[in-house]
Amino acid sequence: MRLGVIDVGSNTVHLLVVDAHTGAQPLPASSHKRELRLSEHVTDDGSIDDTGRDQLAEFVAECLTVAEDQGVEELMGFVTSAIREAPNGDDVLADVKDRTGVVLEVLSGEDEARLTFLAARRWFGWSAGTLLVADIGGGSLEIGQGMDEEPDIAISLPLGAGRVTRDHLPGDPPSEAAVRAARKHVRAAIARELRPLAKAGSPDRVVGTSKTMRSLARITGAAPSAEGMYAVRHLERDALDAILPRIASMPAAERSSLPGVSTSRARQLLAGGLVVSATMDLLGVDRLEICPWALREGIILRRLDGMH
Amino acid sequence: MASGDAVRVPDIPVALSTASVYPENCAAAFQHASRLGYDAVEVMVWTDPVTQEAGALRALAELHGIRIVSVHAPTLLISQRIFGVEPWGKIDRSLELAHDLGAETVVLHPPFRWQKDYARDFADGIATREHESGITLAVENMYPWRVRGREIEAYLPHWDPVPQPYDHVTLDLSHTATAGSDALAMVEALGPRLKHLHLADGAGSMRDEHLVPGHGNQPCGQVLDALVHNGFDGSVVVEISTRRLTGEQREIALAESLAFCRLHLAGALEAEEEA
Numbered sequence: 001m002r003l004g005v006i007d008v009g010s011n012t013v014h015l016l017v018v019d020a021h022t023g024a025q026p027l028p029a030s031s032h033k034r035e036l037r038l039s040e041h042v043t044d045d046g047s048i049d050d051t052g053r054d055q056l057a058e059f060v061a062e063c064l065t066v067a068e069d070q071g072v073e074e075l076m077g078f079v080t081s082a083i084r085e086a087p088n089g090d091d092v093l094a095d096v097k098d099r100t101g102v103v104l105e106v107l108s109g110e111d112e113a114r115l116t117f118l119a120a121r122r123w124f125g126w127s128a129g130t131l132l133v134a135d136i137g138g139g140s141l142e143i144g145q146g147m148d149e150e151p152d153i154a155i156s157l158p159l160g161a162g163r164v165t166r167d168h169l170p171g172d173p174p175s176e177a178a179v180r181a182a183r184k185h186v187r188a189a190i191a192r193e194l195r196p197l198a199k200a201g202s203p204d205r206v207v208g209t210s211k212t213m214r215s216l217a218r219i220t221g222a223a224p225s226a227e228g229m230y231a232v233r234h235l236e237r238d239a240l241d242a243i244l245p246r247i248a249s250m251p252a253a254e255r256s257s258l259p260g261v262s263t264s265r266a267r268q269l270l271a272g273g274l275v276v277s278a279t280m281d282l283l284g285v286d287r288l289e290i291c292p293w294a295l296r297e298g299i300i301l302r303r304l305d306g307m308h
Numbered sequence: 309m310a311s312g313d314a315v316r317v318p319d320i321p322v323a324l325s326t327a328s329v330y331p332e333n334c335a336a337a338f339q340h341a342s343r344l345g346y347d348a349v350e351v352m353v354w355t356d357p358v359t360q361e362a363g364a365l366r367a368l369a370e371l372h373g374i375r376i377v378s379v380h381a382p383t384l385l386i387s388q389r390i391f392g393v394e395p396w397g398k399i400d401r402s403l404e405l406a407h408d409l410g411a412e413t414v415v416l417h418p419p420f421r422w423q424k425d426y427a428r429d430f431a432d433g434i435a436t437r438e439h440e441s442g443i444t445l446a447v448e449n450m451y452p453w454r455v456r457g458r459e460i461e462a463y464l465p466h467w468d469p470v471p472q473p474y475d476h477v478t479l480d481l482s483h484t485a486t487a488g489s490d491a492l493a494m495v496e497a498l499g500p501r502l503k504h505l506h507l508a509d510g511a512g513s514m515r516d517e518h519l520v521p522g523h524g525n526q527p528c529g530q531v532l533d534a535l536v537h538n539g540f541d542g543s544v545v546v547e548i549s550t551r552r553l554t555g556e557q558r559e560i561a562l563a564e565s566l567a568f569c570r571l572h573l574a575g576a577l578e579a580e581e582e583a
């Protein structure tokens with residue numbers, strides 16, 4: 001059967017249609033997405049503004065049509081930090097339900113970490129041993145670690161690339177002082193939550209997911225997306241740290257000329273790099289492997305598990 | 309030198325890179341070059357649309373009565389979308405521009421580490437293009453990127469062009485400082501393969517500094533002496549960074565760089581003739 005998943009993130013709203021059968025690898029059938037950038041459609045208190053609300057409802061309605069065209073039997077929808085933290089988030093979701101009939105489920109940060117971990121576990125399998133999975137979204141950074149399908153530790157921190165850019169890296173490019181302050185903020189926030197991971201011991205394999213991770217890996221020499229999802233891609237901390245000062249001094253227009261960096265995410269690239277570098281450094285990780293599956297795949301896999 | 313003799317200067321052209329006047333634009337570079345007495349201009353292909361357009365560049369060269377000796381292809385980290393994103397397409401358009409301008413040399417950087425396909429055919433590809441176009445393709449020396457005392461190879465096949473099979477090379481004296489290379493040893497090792505000099509200086513910090521020659525620790529004067537001694541038949545291009553300077557300071561930096569260069573070339577010629 002065909003499953004559809006609508007994923008409402010801070011940057012992008014994305015419909016993924018997958019041919020999913022119990023015991024089979026989920027095969028993506030089509031993908032439909034739009035940059036809504038909900039994280040930029042917020043009022044001063046963090047509420048989603050009317051434009052953001054209208055655009056979201058319109059796009060969800062559009063996804064419904066696409067899903068029907070694609071023969072989707074079951075459509076799931078979920079939202080992450082973009083709406084989770086908005087004071088009027090429930091209101092926006094009720095509005096989307098009234099206007100489209102689609103119920104968007106709110107995932108907690110910990111759920112995000114757990115489902116992303118599941119996707120990475122299924123991708124790499126049991127031979128990966130104890131896995132550490134880091135995912136950086138627009139609003140939050142998720143870290144999960146464990147030796148099973150459920151992580152033993154699941155942490156979510158408000159260090160998404162969009163959020164850090166918005167709150168700590170004004171200017172294009174931001175000043176050196178701002179970059180240093182952002183770096184300090186990010187490192188302190190991660191270090192504060194590090195204890196459960198430090199206690200758990202070192203993982204056998206460290207994995208990064210998300211578009212930000214893929215872009216950073218690409219810039220530091222990983223295979224382009226044209227080589228497909230089975231190409232092995234790594235992100236090395238030394239290479240990342242060598243290129244970060246250069247990214248920091250480039251305005252967004254110049255960053256978007258780097259391979260694998262879209263114009264819409266160019267501004268966030270620096271924040272993403274600072275967060276990933278800090279995570280790797282504080283966890284003592286020299287190199288991580290890129291996993292093409294993340295939260296959406298985790299949700300589909302979890303859904304399939306329930307279909308027995 | 310006997311009194312009454314004019315100072316003789318070798319016929320090595322001294323050009324100004326349009327990048328040396330940044331953030332002023334390309335038109336300003338022609339004006340500075342002509343007013344200060346440079347022999348020629350190197351065009352750094354950049355976001356300034358004038359640097360991409362042969363007609364506009366020819367008009368500037370005519371207006372200021374100064375020729376264009378070389379084109380720097382947009383192969384920098386920050387010029388990757390200029391002249392398209394396809395690496396060979398960028399080189400071909402740079403060659404076309406050089407051809408339309410009557411420039412004899414195209415300067416280019418080696419591929420970045422993520423450009424694996426381009427890097428694989430790089431040496432053969434430039435040899436073929438050089439042969440077909442009749443224009444010199446001079447690959448520039450770069451430097452490793454450093455972090456925590458470790459060196460990261462940012463370029464393929466390598467930042468150092470000396471052991472690579474390139475027929476022609478550009479030597480940049482700011483990059484030698486950043487790399488910790490021995491510039492004089494490179495001049496000797498390259499011999500006639502050295503076709504182009506980017507005259508600048510560096511104090512050996514991790515940043516690529518592009519200082520006024522004489523302001524860093526590179527053997528700028530000795531390199532110029534060696535060029536005269538070796539019968540160098542390429543061009544010397546002043547490529548300094550003046551982005552943080554006032555207009556007046558920029559003017560002084562550009563004039564000082566030219567004076568440094570002329571003085572050393574003349575001195576070296578005199579020494580050669582006396583020898």
